[in-house]
Amino acid sequence: MTSGNESAGGRGRSRAVTALLLAPTSAWYLLLLIVPLIILLVFSLGARAPEGGYAPALQLDNYLELPTRATAFFNTLWMAAGGTMLCLLVGYPLAYYLATRAGTKRTLLLVLVVVPFWTSFLIRTYAWMTILGNQGIPAIAEGLGFGHIALINTPLAVMIGIVYNYLPLMVFPLYVSLERLDKRLLEASKDLGAGRLATFRQVTLPLSAAGLLSGAMLVFIPIMGEYVIPALLGGGKVFFVGNALVDLFLQSRNWPFGSAAAIVLILVILFAVTLYLRLGSRAGIQREVSIL
Amino acid sequence: MTAASRAALDRAGPWVDRVFRAHATLIYLFLYVPIGLVVLFSFNAGGHTGELRGVSLRWYDYALNDRFAMGALQNSFVVGFWTALIATSLGTLAALALQRVPPRVRAIFDALTYIAIIIPGIVIGIATLIFFVNLFGWVNPWLDYVWTAAGLGAPPVIGKGLHTVVAAHVLFTMAIVMVLVRTRLAGMDRSLTEASFDLFATPLRTFVQVTLPQLRPAIVAGALLAFTFSFDDFVIATFVAGPGQPTLPMYIFSSIRRGITPEINAIASMVLAVTITALVTVGLVYRRQARQAGETAAEPLALGIAEDA
Numbered sequence: 363m364t365s366g367n368e369s370a371g372g373r374g375r376s377r378a379v380t381a382l383l384l385a386p387t388s389a390w391y392l393l394l395l396i397v398p399l400i401i402l403l404v405f406s407l408g409a410r411a412p413e414g415g416y417a418p419a420l421q422l423d424n425y426l427e428l429p430t431r432a433t434a435f436f437n438t439l440w441m442a443a444g445g446t447m448l449c450l451l452v453g454y455p456l457a458y459y460l461a462t463r464a465g466t467k468r469t470l471l472l473v474l475v476v477v478p479f480w481t482s483f484l485i486r487t488y489a490w491m492t493i494l495g496n497q498g499i500p501a502i503a504e505g506l507g508f509g510h511i512a513l514i515n516t517p518l519a520v521m522i523g524i525v526y527n528y529l530p531l532m533v534f535p536l537y538v539s540l541e542r543l544d545k546r547l548l549e550a551s552k553d554l555g556a557g558r559l560a561t562f563r564q565v566t567l568p569l570s571a572a573g574l575l576s577g578a579m580l581v582f583i584p585i586m587g588e589y590v591i592p593a594l595l596g597g598g599k600v601f602f603v604g605n606a607l608v609d610l611f612l613q614s615r616n617w618p619f620g621s622a623a624a625i626v627l628i629l630v631i632l633f634a635v636t637l638y639l640r641l642g643s644r645a646g647i648q649r650e651v652s653i654l
Numbered sequence: 655m656t657a658a659s660r661a662a663l664d665r666a667g668p669w670v671d672r673v674f675r676a677h678a679t680l681i682y683l684f685l686y687v688p689i690g691l692v693v694l695f696s697f698n699a700g701g702h703t704g705e706l707r708g709v710s711l712r713w714y715d716y717a718l719n720d721r722f723a724m725g726a727l728q729n730s731f732v733v734g735f736w737t738a739l740i741a742t743s744l745g746t747l748a749a750l751a752l753q754r755v756p757p758r759v760r761a762i763f764d765a766l767t768y769i770a771i772i773i774p775g776i777v778i779g780i781a782t783l784i785f786f787v788n789l790f791g792w793v794n795p796w797l798d799y800v801w802t803a804a805g806l807g808a809p810p811v812i813g814k815g816l817h818t819v820v821a822a823h824v825l826f827t828m829a830i831v832m833v834l835v836r837t838r839l840a841g842m843d844r845s846l847t848e849a850s851f852d853l854f855a856t857p858l859r860t861f862v863q864v865t866l867p868q869l870r871p872a873i874v875a876g877a878l879l880a881f882t883f884s885f886d887d888f889v890i891a892t893f894v895a896g897p898g899q900p901t902l903p904m905y906i907f908s909s910i911r912r913g914i915t916p917e918i919n920a921i922a923s924m925v926l927a928v929t930i931t932a933l934v935t936v937g938l939v940y941r942r943q944a945r946q947a948g949e950t951a952a953e954p955l956a957l958g959i960a961e962d963a
């Protein structure tokens with residue numbers, strides 16, 4: 363670089379240019395991320411104003427009141443964990459197939475997994491409302507003599523919506539790590555007399571751990587903040603923290619209580635991310651971690 | 655895959671292959687049947703989703719003449735366009751600047767970028783709502799005071815609108831653009847830049863003629879992602895959109911809440927058609943470029959997978 367020849371004035375100017383280039387982004391982060399998060403924290407310690415909104419106070423009442431919304435937190439956590447697990451169970455064999463056996467159709471099949479992800483999230487969820495709704499599968503089942511079954515507005519419907527929407531996010535990182543896997547290791551394992559399952563457990567699975575962790579994170583975190591799927595497919599019966607937040611901020615306008623719920627949600631997510639980074643660095647997958 | 659490993663797999667028995675293929679087929683059906691049904695019912699002549707009564711384009715006609723739906727569509731395009739433009743320019747500039755700052759500054763920026771990406775859309779919606787309500791509560795009385803003091807008549811009132819949606823969308827799409835461009839910068843050949851300087855090109859000229867062309871795939875992918883996320887976003891817009899100015903997802907959501915009408919199927923099918931056409935076009939363009947540059951065609955699509963707000 364020419365920096366060695368630059369005069370002191372030139373360096374000063376270049377520093378000014380750098381600062382100028384960073385200024386808009388910094389302003390955005392400061393005003394729309396840092397300041398709001400601080401306000402959120404302050405609000406969570408406040409009281410609800412009589413007409414809704416925020417009244418200054420310094421108390422922990424909002425946090426102490428959170429157990430009344432325990433169901434929402436419980437639903438969110440177990441469905442996020444369960445949804446991640448299901449995506450993994452369904453997605454792993456597909457990723458494995460794509461990475462090792464799909465042959466010439468591989469690129470096309472891979473693109474086909476990703477395309478739904480680029481289409482409207484809302485429309486994808488809406489599509490299931492008709493299928494699971496009373497004129498959909500339940501009507502067909504009744505026609506076949508299975509009696510009446512309820513699908514829409516059940517946890518099962520929400521779970522189907524979750525797997526449907528988030529599966530691509532799981533398959534892709536898994537595919538990347540499986541594709542990178544050195545196939546000679548599998549052959550070596552077979553040559554050394556390991557069976558199919560032993561090879562999978564001792565070679566394939568550990569070597570795809572990076573993709574597995576990334577996929578789990580990419581799926582788990584957005585489900586934690588999910589609102590649309592439980593609203594449309596859970597019909598108010600399966601309630602997530604996201605639904606509680608919309609209710610508290612836009613309907614009942616209890617901002618301080620909503621802020622406390624939001625802060626706890628953020629803390630849970632940060633905890634999950636920290637855990638992921640720890641596990642990631644233990645598995646020696648710094649590269650994947652930095653990609654997240 | 656080598657011939658030897660292929661042979662090793664075949665030795666293991668074709669039934670394993672068949673099981674994998676059946677599983678994959680089921681997943682592709684699972685992924686595409688629901689979308690296919692939405693498109694199928696959009697051509698329904700009847701008034702109810704679920705029972706087909708002949709083929710017609712009446713719901714397309716209905717949707718295209720629906721003033722509210724078209725207004726919402728326009729709002730979404732406006733928001734998506736400005737989000738993509740602002741997020742791509744600011745994100746790219748910041749990524750370039752971050753190459754030249756002390757490590758500590760870079761670490762702070764990285765942390766903020768990851769927070770902006772990781773935080774769920776719903777929290778971004780709440781946080782920006784709180785910020786704007788506070789800001790307007792502070793600015794509007796002040797404007798009122800100035801206007802009254804200057805005798806200018808009725809003071810302007812700043813409130814929520816499409817601009818607040820753009821501001822919120824830019825926050826996290828800018829972060830995505832930054833990650834993409836920085837990844838690209840890290841993999842870039844520095845010797846070209848140095849050669850350009852050695853040939854006495856000015857920094858600006860080096861940027862335009864050497865750096866920018868190399869960054870183009872990342873910038874295009876970033877802009878595309880920013881537009882898609884913005885166009886697709888429902889949760890953030892719900893919090894920060896102004897009254898009477900819904901985006902398309904907001905319109906669709908409230909229509910669904912009022913009861914499923916075939917009009918939604920028609921709108922959804924049109925949105926799908928536009929998205930898929932755009933995807934195929936971009937995919938083909940990238941494939942042509944990738945053939946020249948020796949990269950995988952799936953890369954720009956794959957990049958999208960990094961984030962879903």
